[in-house]
Amino acid sequence: MPHIQLPEGIPGIASGFAYRPETAKPMRDLAHVLLFEPGNTGSLTSGERELIATYVSSRNDCYFCQTSHGAVAAHHLDGDEELVLQVKRDFLNSPISAKLKALLAIAGAVQQGGKQVTFEHIAEARRHGAGDLEIHDTVLIAAAFCMYNRYVDGLATWQPEDAGMYRKMGEQLATSGYAR
Amino acid sequence: MPHIQLPEGLPGIRGPMAFRPETSKPLNELVEVLLRGPSTLTPGERELIATYVSTQNDCYYCQTIHGAIAAAHLDGNEELVRAVKRDFLHAEISEKLRALLTIAGKVQKGGKNVSSQDVAHARELGATDLEIHDTVLIAAVFCMCNRYVDGLATWAPDDPELYRQRGKMVARDGYVAANLKNLSPATHDLVSK
Numbered sequence: 502m503p504h505i506q507l508p509e510g511i512p513g514i515a516s517g518f519a520y521r522p523e524t525a526k527p528m529r530d531l532a533h534v535l536l537f538e539p540g541n542t543g544s545l546t547s548g549e550r551e552l553i554a555t556y557v558s559s560r561n562d563c564y565f566c567q568t569s570h571g572a573v574a575a576h577h578l579d580g581d582e583e584l585v586l587q588v589k590r591d592f593l594n595s596p597i598s599a600k601l602k603a604l605l606a607i608a609g610a611v612q613q614g615g616k617q618v619t620f621e622h623i624a625e626a627r628r629h630g631a632g633d634l635e636i637h638d639t640v641l642i643a644a645a646f647c648m649y650n651r652y653v654d655g656l657a658t659w660q661p662e663d664a665g666m667y668r669k670m671g672e673q674l675a676t677s678g679y680a681r
Numbered sequence: 682m683p684h685i686q687l688p689e690g691l692p693g694i695r696g697p698m699a700f701r702p703e704t705s706k707p708l709n710e711l712v713e714v715l716l717r718g719p720s721t722l723t724p725g726e727r728e729l730i731a732t733y734v735s736t737q738n739d740c741y742y743c744q745t746i747h748g749a750i751a752a753a754h755l756d757g758n759e760e761l762v763r764a765v766k767r768d769f770l771h772a773e774i775s776e777k778l779r780a781l782l783t784i785a786g787k788v789q790k791g792g793k794n795v796s797s798q799d800v801a802h803a804r805e806l807g808a809t810d811l812e813i814h815d816t817v818l819i820a821a822v823f824c825m826c827n828r829y830v831d832g833l834a835t836w837a838p839d840d841p842e843l844y845r846q847r848g849k850m851v852a853r854d855g856y857v858a859a860n861l862k863n864l865s866p867a868t869h870d871l872v873s874k
Contacts, residue, residue: 504817520814521811521815527714539703614831615828618832634701636685641701643828644828648822649821651788654791654792656792656795
């Protein structure tokens with residue numbers, strides 16, 4: 502049961518959003534820029550961005566976020582749910598680019614704490630072609646999911662285990678984005 | 682030196698905010714609502730929660746600037762801010778705020794650490810659902826901001842007077858207005874739309 506009286510029948514972060522629309526709006530807008538519509542300067546694909554979000558959420562052990570963003574990622578990646586599972590389990594040995602592996606290593610460091618990001622992490626990402634904006638967005642996506650995950654679990658929101666529901670949610674978010 | 686090339690002369694989160702106006706807009710709107718919007722928690726209490734979480738995350742810039750903003754809201758009482766950072770259970774704050782800081786400290790370690798007892802205790806001391814919600818979200822937001830600031834290895838000045846002056850300005854004008862001064866005229870127009 503959630504720690505506070507949230508609107509019933511709404512899963513995960515959506516219940517917090519329905520409870521407090523004033524904070525929901527900037528939280529949705531932030532996700533929209535970071536994951537869906539990063540602007541023409543953003544060279545990471547939405548699929549890659551969602552994989553970073555999914556990976557951080559799985560490191561934070563947030564069921565709702567890793568499952569919903571995993572579904573969004575899979576939708577962006579031609580339905581490749583197996584790839585999403587591989588990235589969560591062991592991204593270094595998954596069939597993704599060397600650049601994305603280096604960015605996921607940065608995201609994993611941010612999840613532990615900002616100071617865990619080293620010059621070596623950054624140099625490795627640059628060696629594989631990552632630019633300042635990609636590094637910036639990776640750090641902020643990882644940091645933002647340290648927020649979303651804590652919000653979802655810190656309120657003990659309802660997180661149903663229903664693969665079909667998450668798949669549908671994934672399709673909808675991958676198609677329309679997060680802003681309302 | 683920062684990990685990426687940020688606009689020079691802007692300390693802490695202000696560098697990346699100026700670097701990426703598209704993300705700074707919702708970030709500033711979020712802290713504006715949470716820390717300054719209508720609430721039964723005072724701005725001083727909310728800034729103390731932000732300061733405490735930033736201290737637990739060992740983020741020098743965030744704990745210092747939000748400590749300065751808190752002090753500005755609390756008649757300049759910097760000693761109280763230090764006491765909360767050091768040992769809030771023995772600081773001269775309300776029992777309710779102590780219970781909310783306990784919840785914030787649990788969120789800092791991870792959302793699942795917040796227990797029903799933590800929440801029940803805060804409620805017994807008069808905390809409402811909305812106050813508990815906002816405490817959880819303030820703590821979560823600073824787990825983001827702290828990681829953003831340190832994850833990019835941003836620059837932070839040492840001079841306490843700089844934080845004191847900026848703290849007074851943000852306490853008076855708010856986050857959205859203060860952030861506009863970080864930006865060039867062109868991005869200013871983009872963000873203020």
